[in-house]
Amino acid sequence: MIEIKDIEKAFGSNIVLKGISAKFEEGVTNLIIGGSGSGKTTLLKCMVGLQIPEKGSVLYDGREFLEMNFDERIEVRKEIGMLFQGSALFDSMTVEDNIMFPLNMFTDQSHEEKLDRANFCLKRVNLEGKNKLFPTELSGGMKKRVGIARAIAMNPKYLFCDEPNSGLDPKTSIVIDELIKEITEEYKTTTIVVTHDMNSVMGIGDYILFLHEGKKFWEGSNKEIAHTDIEELNDFVFASRFMKAARKNF
């Protein structure tokens, strides 16, 4: 479980996060949603230590991450897998080398063992046989899936996904969403997904945290989201005519 308490972050005079607190349970897909500039990605980066908040705390199963020294943070980070918005694959390495990279750095496994693990992860994301391709030879959806394979290579306890559906067609988006949900339930990871994709919200949002102008405006599940009367949330979720029409059926 990851718990955040009273997170505040500012860039100069621009306050991006205004005292956000939430609990993200393991084994369920936790979504952080909100419009552009609402602070979703900044909150995610604060949680993994890529940004340092001015105030607040981030607890990984009770361990205060922000007060840890460098070596302690490294230990926590070995338990984290992250899928980046642009996949962030190492473009000078093959798919196989990308997945084996954390294994090479942190384990003493033999090459065969690491290769087996890489093949297992590739199979898990339905990319068997793509070992020797380079990231430039992959489609957007394939890159995301390799990103997920790399993220789960070390059996992470915590999985972070930053806009996993951005730039993908609806069908591929659903594949990625289902994959994230399956992995979360299978490995009991604490999964946090930053998204503004409504298919993801309705499809996999076990717990949803809605941010608006840097503040926590609402939290609940995808079953509850259609029945709220919070104007900002409804404006965001039911922005399109299609969603407005579909709301009647929720």
Added chain:
Amino acid sequence: MNFTNFGKYLLLLKAVFRKPEKIKIYMKAIFQQMDFIGVGSLGLIAIISTFIGAVMTLQIAFQLVSDFIPKTIIGSVNRDSSILELSPTITAIVLAGKIGSAISSEIGTMRVSEQIDALEIMGINSPGYLILPKLIAGITMVPVLVICSMFLSITGGFLGGTLSGAVSPAEYIQGITTDFNPYTITVALVKAFVFGFIITTVPAYEGFYVKGGALEVAQASTRAVVIACISILACDYIITQLLL
């Protein structure tokens, strides 16, 4: 502002020297970088050094118009100029352009495409993983390239001088072997070591902290080469003042 940047540069260097996660992987990266910096630059350095040596000989011969000065002095002046100044400094400036821009754009591209963030999230000390192999390769291979450059510059001087008839082979060889002070080699190698450090760390710093996209990466690359060249010339003066 510049003090802020210098402080950030020192903090980055501190992070570079943290204990590596796995020595074997770092060693592999070091050898790759040695190949890139050393072997990959040898041809360019050889051509430049040979021509500079040849041109130096012709210019020295052109300026020595007095019959009271023996022509052996052409070899001596070319030798000392090459060892003390031309080989270390020209090699370093050429490498700052070739290697420095490559390092800056490589690390800068990794920064803007979130690859450095990915390393950090995995628990890898990204400054150490990305910069330390380049730094070690730089401080070992730049002195090697400078030694090659010295040899080729003096050889180029021999070829240029004798082919043009500006100096006879015997006079030139007598010149380069007379009153040779081995300390000049030490000074040159100290310079090469410092220049190797600058050529790798300054562009790495510029790339590591780049923000934005392709344009900013290109600007950082240009800035890296300019700052590295100015730093090389400033350190050249300081080392010369201190050691000679």
